[in-house]
Amino acid sequence: MDLLARATAVVGGTMVLLRRMNAPKEPAVGTTPAIPNAKKQGIMTLKMPTGKGWSEGQTPKAAPGLKVNAFARDLKHPRWIEVLPNGDVLVAEALQEAGPPKNLLDRAAQATMRRARALGHSANRITLWRDEDGDGVAERREVFVENQRQPFGMALAGSTFYVGNTDGIVAFDYEDGATSLKGEGRRLVEFKPGGHWTRSLLLSPDGTKLYAGVGSLTNIADEGMETEEGRAAIWEMDIASEKARVLASGLRNPVGLAFEPTTGALWTVVNERDGLGDETPPDYLTSVKEGGFYGWPYCYWGQIVDDRVPQDASLVARAIRPDYALGGHTASLGLCWVPEGTLPGFPAGMAIGQHGSWNRSTLSGYKLIFVPFEGGRPSGSPRDILTGFLADDESVSYGRPVGVAVGPDGKSLLMADDVGDVIWRVTGA
Structure with a gap:
């Protein structure tokens, strides 16, 4: 960290101490x-x-009745997981890359993010992992596709494999059992890169639509709404015609996507805005309505106005309140539907990888949680699945949860850890 960044961090550290004294208790x-x-x-x-990463023999802490083991190790910033029908596990390895710093705070933030292993050179590849003997540990590793632009989301529809790069959706031909993709792929949809760079993908249950999460460029449209066109939204692409449109908007950074099978509704986890306090506003889990507007940047949690932003009263009036709050700045990224019976002692619900906060006085997130569902809706308090990613004094993180998926056996969860460079596997004890 250079002197200017260090000075800014010291000022910021003083503010953290002052704010910690008044931090919300719940x-x-x-x-x-x-x-x-x-x-x-x-x-x-x-x-x-x-x-910091994990020491030899050190693992996250699994909830009672569960156990955890490393399914795959020695990755480079693994972010997202896709399990293919044949049991192969694909992992997107990518990292945020630094642009030119705009001011002192930006320089300090970049230095802090590098120290936290959240900024640097991106591997820009997807690797394939195969557990050939079924013991819960992958023995075979292949480069599935490389030279992408910050790949993240993945989806397979028939013989076409889709990759969500930061600048668009690319399609490749795929043959069952293949360990690599051939060619450069076909660009189908273009997205604006920069800012919130992840592009999650999810195929509809009937295989006719592909959904993509596209985050905002800035915190609260700091560079104007023209720069945010097509962003802070969930896109829908028709598989047959390959035409795409915005399905829902006003979602600052929608990342994980999942379908709830009882109602067939699409759900997402969203990272909310910064700079208003430790718990204000909370990140959230919500169902997604076609044509729905969820408030960003004008308001949050329904009609609570953010007066830092030039207002649009008509949009505020129709802003949809999210379904379920996940706590302030938890950076909830990963999301998958967990059928009943997947993990012992857990009903049906959503598993959520909480990457963890960077802009609050007491850290939040840094765990894999579960939200139970009943009748197509969240039905209780969140439960921990994996914890122990953060030191007690909050000085170091051994890992940070990101993407989560049900394992090939249907009796486990796989979770990407982008600081530990591990794919963790959770099963019954």
Whole structure:
């Protein structure tokens, strides 16, 4: 960290200590969260643990009745997981890359993110992992496709494999059992790169539509709404025609996508705006309505106005309140539907990989959680599946959860850990 960045970090650290004294005691979680009034931070709180990784023999802590093992190791910033019908496990390895810093705070943030292993050179590849003997540990590793632009989401529809790069959706021909893709692929949809760079993908249950999460460029449309066109949205692409459109908007950074099978509704987890306090506003899990508008950047959690933003009263009036709060700045990224019977002691519901906060005085997230569902809706408090990613004093992180998927056996969960460079596997004890 250079002197200017260090000086900015010191100021930010002082602000963290002051804000910690007044930090909310309870997280804003559930269907009726207690969301504190907004408090403009001025100098943004900047706090991230040093990315350390796991020591030999060290693992996350599994909830009672569960156990965890490393399915795959020695990756380079694994972010997202896709399990193919034949049991092969694909992992997208990519990392945020630094652009030119715009100011002192930006320089300090970049230095902090590098220390946290959240910024650097991106591998830009997808690797294939195959557990050939069925023991829960992958023995075979292949480069499935490389030289992509920050690949993230993946989906297979028939003999076509889709990759969600930061600048668009690319399609490749695929043969069952193949360990690599051939050719450069066909660009089908273009997205604007930069800012929130992840592009998650999810195929509809009937195989006719492909959905993509596209985050905003900035925190609160700081560079104007023209730069945010087509962003902060979930896109829908028709597989047959390959035409795409915005399905829902006002979603600051929608990442994980999953279908709830009882109602057939599409759900997403969304990272909310920064700079208003430790629990304000909370990140959230919500169903997605066609044509729905969810508030960003004008308001949050329904009609709570963010007065830092030039307003549009008509959009505020129709903003949809999210279904379920996940706590402030948890950076909830991974999402998958977990059928009943997948993990012992857990009903049906959603598993959520919480990457962890960077801009609050007391850290949040840094765990894999579960939200139970009943009748197509969240039905209770979140439960921990994996914890132990963060040191007790918050100084270091051993790992950070990202993507999550049901394992090939249907009796396990796989979770990408982009600081530990591991794919963890969770099963019954």
